[in-house]
Amino acid sequence: MEDTAPVLNAAEARLLGCLIEKEATTPETYPLTVNAAQAAANQKTAREPVMTLDPGAVNHALRQLEQKGLAKQVFSSRAERYEHRTAAFFGIPRQQAVLLGLLMLRGAQTVHELLARSERLFKFNDADDVRHHLDRLIQRDAALVVQIPRGPGQREDRYAHLLSGPVDVAAITARAPSASAGESASPELEARIAALEADVATLRAQLDALLAARGN
Known part of the structure; x- marks a missing residue:
């Protein structure tokens, strides 16, 4: 449990929020690849402000989160992925991590x-x-x-x-x-849009996996 919170820049805060969100909404593609994290960070809905982060900025922010103890890099056979450690880092329950993410x-x-x-x-x-x-x-x-x-x-x-x-x-x-x-x-409309975005993220991850497998 940490008593002092690290200070995050805008990109780091966005990426940490995305990791918290996608753990719950797209568990089949979590932990996230850099590409999936970029897509989540740059969503046009359910984000304020809307951001346009390039892969380099996303990769750097994820590595900074790892250095600060708020994310962890995990490896699969196809790509490096990242998961958040918000609850463990601050010693808080999941529901409080969700609120921070939102x-x-x-x-x-x-x-x-x-x-x-x-x-x-x-x-x-x-x-x-x-x-x-x-x-x-x-x-x-x-x-x-x-x-x-x-x-x-x-x-x-x-x-x-x-x-x-x-x-x-x-x-x-x-x-x-x-x-x-x-x-x-209109929370119902928000939920429908979020579900569609989750489906797109899943398809994107599946396509990335297929392309990586063909590359091998």
Whole structure:
């Protein structure tokens, strides 16, 4: 268990979030190859902000995560792969690792957004269950999450991760609600899109495996 959180840059935080997400949503292709990690990091949906990371940046970020103890490289007969070590590194349960992953993938979010978006990663009982685990992440000696008071026109407080260092709470509070707030009103649509992206990721991994086998 680590009391001090390493500071991650934007690419490292995105990749760690992707590893947490894909462990739950595409277990058949996890641990992830560099190609699969790149595809996950550059998804156009369920990501805020959208990023365009090239293979070199993805590979470097994964190696940095490994050096910081948050990821581990594993080898198969065809390609090197990476798995995350978030729960073990921080000494937290899976549901708290899932919440950190969602916050790294999509920025500051409300309890109800996290509840809707976590359905394919972990089945929380209800909003109070999500709030309880967020509170545990906040109350650690070295907090991993911060609560952001609601701003003008906002109905709920939001939460942000601290793995990339302190956040500007005042600036986030003052920020107008983004388009992601509207997305949370349609969790069914989000789930369908995420399922399609998971299928594409699986097909991509299978194609990579076939191409690697032909190369041998």
